[in-house]
Each structure stands twice: as C-alpha cells, then as structure tokens.
Amino acid sequence: MADCHTNTEAADAMFARYGAAMPDFGHWNATLATLMRHRSVRAFTDRPIPEGVVETLVAAAQSAATSSNMQTWSVIAVTDAAMRANFSAWANDQAHVKQAPLVLVWLADLSRSERIGAAQGREMITLPYTEMAMVAMIDAALAAQNATVAAESLGLGTCYLGALRNKPQAVAEALGLPAQCFPVFGLCIGWPDPARPSEIRPRLPQSVVLHHERYDISQEAAGIALYDERFTAHQRQVGLPPSGWVARMIERIGTMRGLNGREIMRGALAALGFPFH
Ligand SMILES: Cc1cc2nc3c(=O)[nH]c(=O)nc-3n(C[C@H](O)[C@H](O)[C@H](O)COP(=O)(O)O)c2cc1C
Structure with missing residues (x-):
C-alpha cells in the first residue's frame, strides 16, 4: 500500500493542511490521503445512505x-x-x-x-x-x-x-x-x-503542537502569528469574515458566549449519573 501515490500528492496534501510546504517524508498511501483530505461538511444532498x-x-x-x-x-x-x-x-x-x-x-x-x-x-x-x-x-x-x-x-x-x-x-x-x-x-x-x-482548514504549524523530549514553547508565539496570517487568508479564500484565528479563540474561549450555555455541564453530568468522585 505504501508509496502508491505520487510525492506530488503528498506535497499537495501537506500544503493544503498547513498552508505551507512541509519536508518530504517520502512515504504516502491511501490511508494518509484519506486522513489528510478531511474537512467538515455542512451541506449535504438528498441522496440516501445505502443499506449496510x-x-x-x-x-x-x-x-x-x-x-x-x-x-x-x-x-x-x-x-x-x-x-x-x-x-x-x-x-x-x-x-x-x-x-x-x-x-x-x-x-x-x-x-x-x-x-x-x-x-x-x-x-x-x-x-x-x-x-x-x-x-x-x-x-x-x-x-x-x-x-x-x-x-x-x-x-x-x-x-x-x-x-x-x-x-x-x-x-x-x-x-x-x-x-x-x-x-x-x-x-x-x-x-x-x-x-x-467545503475546503480543507489549515492547522497550526507543527512547531506549535509537536514537542521533542520536553515541553517547549520557544517557537509558539511566532508559530501562532504565522498561523493567524494563514488562517485569515483561508477565511478570505472561502468567503468568511477575515477575523483571524486568535480573535476566534478569544471569542470562543475568552467569553461566556463561547460556552453556548454549556456552563451547566457539571450539573448535567451529575444528573445523568456521572458524579465525578
Ligand atoms: C468534538 C467536536 C465537536 C464539534 N462540534 C461542531 C458543531 O457543533 N458544529 C459544527 O458545525 N462543527 C463542529 N465541529 C467541527 C469543527 O468545527 C471542525 O472540526 C473544526 O473547525 C476544524 O475544521 P475541519 O474539521 O473542517 O478541519 C466539531 C468538531 C469536534 C471535534
């Protein structure tokens, strides 16, 4: 199964995921292609789902x-x-x-x-x-x-x-x-x-999420700034307001609105039989 696709396909998939070129890792297969093609879909046809x-x-x-x-x-x-x-x-x-x-x-x-x-x-x-x-x-x-x-x-x-x-x-x-x-x-x-x-949404650079041996934030601020630019460009490209990623995180994580009423979660869990002892 390995190497059944061209390296160009790997490079394209990496570029789509990060909005930037990534080192060529030399291996590619159908599983990686499926994983890296992921995007959430929010518009469906009427076609039913087949039995089975x-x-x-x-x-x-x-x-x-x-x-x-x-x-x-x-x-x-x-x-x-x-x-x-x-x-x-x-x-x-x-x-x-x-x-x-x-x-x-x-x-x-x-x-x-x-x-x-x-x-x-x-x-x-x-x-x-x-x-x-x-x-x-x-x-x-x-x-x-x-x-x-x-x-x-x-x-x-x-x-x-x-x-x-x-x-x-x-x-x-x-x-x-x-x-x-x-x-x-x-x-x-x-x-x-x-x-x-729907389009592939770029993700944070690996320098932000991948640590080697010990937790290390030395590349974090630069990586997030870079991602904010790339995400803003992506928002423009797909016709969304170009608010940037950091602003979205402030709205989602830094305001009570972002919780969408889910501040009740602890009580709801307890009511449904999850007391968290
Ligand atoms: C646990 C979980 C819950 C999510 N809930 C929603 C949701 O309620 N509505 C929605 O439109 N997308 C939802 N998403 C999709 C995320 O918004 C989406 O995965 C994220 O923005 C990255 O985009 P992508 O999946 O297209 O790469 C959810 C994703 C996860 C993992």
Missing part, C-alpha cells in the same frame, strides 16, 4: 482501541427527520443537522457495565469515579473518529455535532438514555453537496 453503511461504520468504530477492552460506549443511529430537527434546534439551529440523512449520537456508556455487574450480583463500585467517566468519553471519541475516517473513505461527508451538549438532558430524554449514559457528541453524515463544497 451504518453497520460498516460501526464495525470500523468497534475496531478502535478501547480501554481494557471495556468497550464503554454505544451509538444511536438517528435518521428520523423530527428528531434531527430537535437536534438542530438544540444546537443553535445548525441547518446541516436537518439536512444530513444520518446523525450518529456517540454515548459514553457506563450503564452497560452497571447491568453486567447487576447480572452477577456485584456492585461495580468504580463507576462513579472521574477516571471511569474519562475512560468512557475517550472510548466514545476514538470510536467516533474511526467511523468518521471510514465514512470519509467511502466519499461521505461528516460533521461532528458537539452542540448536542448544549442540551444534554433533553437529548438523553429524547433518546431514552438510561442513567450513566451521556451523549458526548453527534456526527452528521451524508453525501457532500458538490454545489457547496
């Missing part, structure tokens, strides 16, 4: 590593238009949620572990601890990302829907979730609308 696709995506998801093979996640495949309209409303009216024929809701699911213990007459005493909540959320995220890559390899478009956490209790009630089962995020899936394509 959901099962294929879930098989890919279940192929992800899972902490101690505990498999503390579940997923709900939602196609019902009324439910997708609810999700859209709870997610600040994101239109593509109604348009996507399929929304997968990824669950951190400790309820199954509780039932397994109950069937054996055992109390699963570690379930209320923070570590177990982390395990379940990490497992759910790894599974979802495998499904995302699988979907993209089939030509489908995807968009995560973290905004489901704007109303976790409403989502839990609507989907009939038992206690100890938390909707971590949704994943919208459908065929990308070629009339409204």
